[in-house]
Amino acid sequence: MRIVSVKQGVAPISSAIANAYIDFSKMTASIVAVTVEGNGKRATGYGFNSNGRYAQPGLLAERFVPRLTEATEAQVTDAQGRLDPAGAWAAMMKNEKPGGHGERSVAVGVLDMALWDAAAKLEGVPLWRLLADRYNGGKADDAAWVYAAGGYYYPGKGVDQLVEEMKRYLGMGYSTVKMKIGGAPGTGLKEALTEDLARIEAVLKLLGGDGSKLCVDVNGRFGLHAALTYAAALRPFNLRWYEEPLDPLDYSTHATLAEHYGPPIATGENLFSMLDARNLIRHGGLRPDRDILQFDPALSYGLVEYLRTLQMLVEHGWSPRRCVPHGGHQFALNIAVGLGLGGNESYPEVFAPFGGFADDVPVRDSRVAMPEVPGIGFEAKNDLYAVLRSLD
Structure with missing residues (x-):
């Protein structure tokens, strides 16, 4: 498997609403597209961060996107020849000290979402089915x-x-x-x-x-x-x-x-x-x-x-x-x-x-x-x- 490209952007999710702690008048979200190819297949996975945390264009551009694009095929491929989000995650977190789980966890989470989207697309199955088969004994809830x-x-x-x-x-x-x-x-x-x-x-x-x-x-x-x-x-x-x-x-x-x-x-x-x-x-x-x-x-x-x-x-x-x-x-x-x-x-x-x-x-x-x-x-x-x- 090979990471072909990673693109990022910022999308607004602002509104006049507020909770007990913050308002959402200037809220933004990072969006990413990660294209992967291997075994004669190609797929683009997408990711974004949840509301309540702002977009992370700086962290993505300076640290995590470069590490992902520089990852070797061996790092992002598992033993069965499939895209390995855990291997990609390890490549992204190289040279990151323990602790300090504030904003970098958001940046990595955005890319991780896109990698899992791509992994399931490469196998031609919904992500819920991939997860049930790999980690839950094949059992998925009906709803x-x-x-x-x-x-x-x-x-x-x-x-x-x-x-x-x-x-x-x-x-x-x-x-x-x-x-x-x-x-x-x-x-x-x-x-x-x-x-x-x-x-x-x-x-x-x-x-x-x-x-x-x-x-x-x-x-x-x-x-x-x-x-x-x-x-x-x-x-x-x-x-x-x-x-x-x-x-x-x-x-x-x-x-x-x-x-x-x-x-x-x-x-x-x-x-x-x-x-x-x-x-x-x-x-x-x-x-x-x-x-x-x-x-x-x-x-x-x-x-x-x-x-x-x-x-x-x-x-x-x-x-x-x-x-x-x-x-x-x-x-x-x-x-x-x-x-x-x-x-x-x-x-x-x-x-x-x-x-x-x-x-x-x-x-x-x-x-x-x-x-x-x-x-x-x-x-x-x-x-x-x-x-x-x-x-x-």
């Missing part, structure tokens, strides 16, 4: 559980508008939804909690009072006092989960929260390596029978590293079913189906065209099946494919 992530803060958006948004998601086939909390502008803790409880109760009324169909997300804004205050108020609702209430690296404080809040906690989307994930499992007090791990392969060095993370979780008594990746993209959806994860996030109305799945694949009762499209399936999502094809 993935997905939930609609939204409920962002927006200028002039009140409770009525929030409820209308959630109604649209239900009409699209989702039965589980997620909304932002903790981000009411210009208010103290008491006022913010009062406002958020009104928002939560309105959405729960729409959901028939079933807290298991609603997730809430703080995006890491709270300290322990605020997290515990909200936890006490949220406990009676029995929500699907209470997401990222604390700074993602504050493991001991997560452990304290878990001692006081019995229902599920979700976190991990801002941890970008197997080692950081292991620290969370060792020291974060999370409970493998109920809590949710949201590591995003597109942001955390890609699937090569994510496979190491899944192995670590099994060694620590966690099931892959506890993993529901952040990002709402087709890459993670393939991984969820092929490796037997617990599901995947979805963005029906935001972060277009990167959020959402194939155009003609319906969501039914918060479950989505996979099309039989070689690779990740970008070609079945027209608006996204048009952006990616701009690199050709």
Whole structure:
């Protein structure tokens, strides 16, 4: 196998929405196209980074693209003569010191996505099938559980508008939804909690009072006092989960929260390596029978590293079913189906065209099946494919 070319660009995904921590007015994403040939075949794989992290043109141009294009055929070919994303990953990470998993993990993850897309295309199979055959004993799920992530803060958006948004998601086939909390502008803790409880109760009324169909997300804004205050108020609702209430690296404080809040906690989307994930499992007090791990392969060095993370979780008594990746993209959806994860996030109305799945694949009762499209399936999502094809 030989890397023929690597092209990169930057695509805007800006909007006026905000969560409890950041707004998305200047958000961008890196896009890449990696062309590979070998065994008489040629394929181009595509990749991009998830929302919440900015494009990485500098790191890609200065370090990771040159290393990938300079990789030898032996480095990117496995023992069966196939494209080897793990070998390519090792070539990209040459001369990188341990630690410091911030932005470089995003750059490597973008290229890793494209390499897996190309690998599956070269074999003429969907990525979920390739993953099931290589790593899951040939077993793939019939469909993935997905939930609609939204409920962002927006200028002039009140409770009525929030409820209308959630109604649209239900009409699209989702039965589980997620909304932002903790981000009411210009208010103290008491006022913010009062406002958020009104928002939560309105959405729960729409959901028939079933807290298991609603997730809430703080995006890491709270300290322990605020997290515990909200936890006490949220406990009676029995929500699907209470997401990222604390700074993602504050493991001991997560452990304290878990001692006081019995229902599920979700976190991990801002941890970008197997080692950081292991620290969370060792020291974060999370409970493998109920809590949710949201590591995003597109942001955390890609699937090569994510496979190491899944192995670590099994060694620590966690099931892959506890993993529901952040990002709402087709890459993670393939991984969820092929490796037997617990599901995947979805963005029906935001972060277009990167959020959402194939155009003609319906969501039914918060479950989505996979099309039989070689690779990740970008070609079945027209608006996204048009952006990616701009690199050709």
